[in-house]
Amino acid sequence: MNEHVLHAMNQWKQRQQQDKTSVDTKINTSMSRRGFLKTVSLASGGLALGFTIPACSTTETAKIASADVKFNPSGFIHLSENGDLLLYCGRCEMGQGISTALPAAVADEMEADWSRVTIKQADGNEELYGPQNTGGSASIRKMYQPMREAGAAAKEMLIIAGAKVFKTSVDNCYAENHFVINKNNQEKLSFGELASLAANSAIPESPTLKTKDQFKYIGKALDRHDQGLVVEGKRTYGVDTKLPGMKYAAISHCPVLGGTLKSLDKAAVLKMKGVIDVVEIAPIKHPFSSIGGVAVVADNSWTAQRALQQLNIEWDLGPNTVYNTKEYKQQLVKNVEKPAELITERGNLDKAFNDSAAKVSATYTGGHLCHAPMEPNASVVWVQKDSCEVWASTQSPADIQTVLAQYLKREAKDITVHVMMAGGAFGRKFKCDYVHEAAVISEQINAPVQLIWSREEDMRTGFYHSINAQHIEASLDAQGNVTGWLHRAAFPSINSLFQEGLDRAPKGAIGDIDNHPFAINNFRSESGEAPAHTRIGWYRAVYAIFYGFAFGTFADELAYKAGKDPVKFLNDVYDNNQNPEQADQVKRSKAVLALAAKHSGIGKELPKGEGIGIAVHYSFNSYVAMAVHVKVDGDNIKVLNVDCAIDCGQILNTDGATAQMEGAVVMGMSLSLYTEISFTDGAVVNSNFHDYPVMRISDMPNVRVHIVDSDEKPTGLGEPGVAPFAPALSNAIFAASGTRYRDLPIKPLSV
């Protein structure tokens, strides 16, 4: 998710304050360290009087912290007398590895023994855990420092406790691997032994953090903490919650956005064995909530699904039946190949074009995508008179609390959200319509309900990545330097969720064009007409997918026109960036470019039909270059090797980072070659993996990941790897075959 989307959400929220009929959403973008530590003052306040330690004031933590926990200096840290250390991950885990990386930062600063650490996913509680809505590759960027400080503070408190026992000064003591040690005589006290006493210490205001050479876990390759459970089938996801008396629901939505229920004949279905009820769900007025639907509740999922198929539902489809993506894409192309609404202008583009030695222009397009995580939308909700409890794979527990509080007319704090492991999410599970719907059903039937969307519903009632078109025109001087850049984009934007009637992407959504590190002096960006006819949402890497494709492929086209080798051409473009504020971006972009180029061997002699293409993209504050080596034989495109070079500042878990890049290649390859969501008469045509053919194992190239050893602030890696793949692939195919692909996916199925 991009910053401008947060901005749009916040603006929307402000508007809603005048309109109490709709449901609020909570956007929390910042936090303070004091916020984390404020529970501590309660705990230590209690301790000053006695020797018991209330874990903290909230019922949730009181419940999770067992009686053995003696030292609980923040919501994240629970140390028991036997030395067991329970660490909570506040950010939502969906496979990106955050629940290993962040607790490892705590453990490192705390000098904890990693083998004594257990990690649990925190329930929704932003007061205790800071911002939990997980998107925008922001977890590490936001939480690295607070996590380290929490660990370092805990360590200092343990050292103070140790010094008291040793009857020596704090300076004479240090912590190492779960012990506090007296330097004078090497006497040791374990963290467990010191837990109760440490709880009496005041919380250090500004604990000393480690230097890089002192890191034990940060920057190393760590195993994912939960993989042992995964391989035994014991890891429980949103879809796996079981409760006594729980009922199972299946749901159907109107296939066209904005349609309404016309008629429903439920009599026959209600007579089916095992069917409990049929529930009509009215649309919930909130950008991420239910568009309304009909659910069947039964005593098992299969009966619910089967009954749903037999239900006679008629929809009034509404005005979006005009939506046909084939024609719409053609219209977007027309809209970017003529003057559009000016967004940003720098220098004198007309003069640059008039004075040019050569001009190049090209138009790039791409289709809608749906996230299609392996776990479809699923949740369990139990609404009772005095409580509401949610178990869900989610990226936004706080939004669930806010929406359900408003829907049920309760306080957000009274909505308990258990954040379950998400079986993939990729942005989809930030929008928790499937949780809100389960709450509606649970309230109606007065029982806990598990709602699982079918794969078909998941694919057809999504928040789709934008269909898009971009047209770029650029001028070259006699030396092959780029002198002017006109960039028009047209795509239905995420802002359309918050602003009805929006006819094109607003300035914020074009920002990544305006601020691209190429920074051509004479520049103009324009936004072409592109009204939304479906819900647009952020999909892993968001707009960087198509911006990366257009910038990266067009750069290669320019290099070809200029007669320069692509790596030299890119370096020249970066070197010509005269914006001092982007000096760092230039330097780091060039460094990853050099690293990927070196390892890929780009420029070397290759067998006929093979080629290497390269692209660099800066997104979500991280830098990624990819070099793709392909073999092309007619229509057959085989990706052999991919070299990824990354600079995400100080890396946390090198194995996790490597996994993110391998995954980004797979996702980039699916969307480059195969996947596209098509609409006909307003409805999604695709339904399951046969006509949304995500990449399978036989296409897996050899992926090599090269990490820049950086001391810069750490930034995220969940998304940045996706963008450079498509342009690097397209450039590789051109190098191999002379064919230039400008429309994604390259090999679409006709559905």
Added chain:
Amino acid sequence: MSKTIVINGVEHPIDVDENMPLLWFLRDRLEFTGTKFGCGSGLCGACTVHVEGQATRSCIIPVSALAGKSITTIEGLSENGDHPLQKAWLENNVPQCGYCQAGQIMNAASFLATNDKPSDADIDNAMQGNICRCGTYQRIKKAIKSVAYDLAKEV
């Protein structure tokens, strides 16, 4: 006398609608949730179990068709999570979200039982029906190869 089915060595009566797919019998009736729902159409492999040792998509096979048969799910693949593939999965840090991995492991276990010296192409062919959206394919291949290598050494 009602029909029965053996799941991980334990006999269970088939006391549901005979058309119910095995997946939902496992998940909703017996509450064995290790076997996952992914597509409902046999297209993704997340629901893979063994029927008499043979990898089978549990989302499309009616439980009644399996009366008297012996089924193994991920929970029953090994006593202590120590099947060579489970160990290889850990050594190679395969899982990301992990949702598809039970199906991947069950499919690979069935395949390796019939082919202990697979080529890369054999692995691709055997594992083609199992989707991983996180993109762990490279590590899956590596893990399978490492087990095959160890098996070959034992002969």
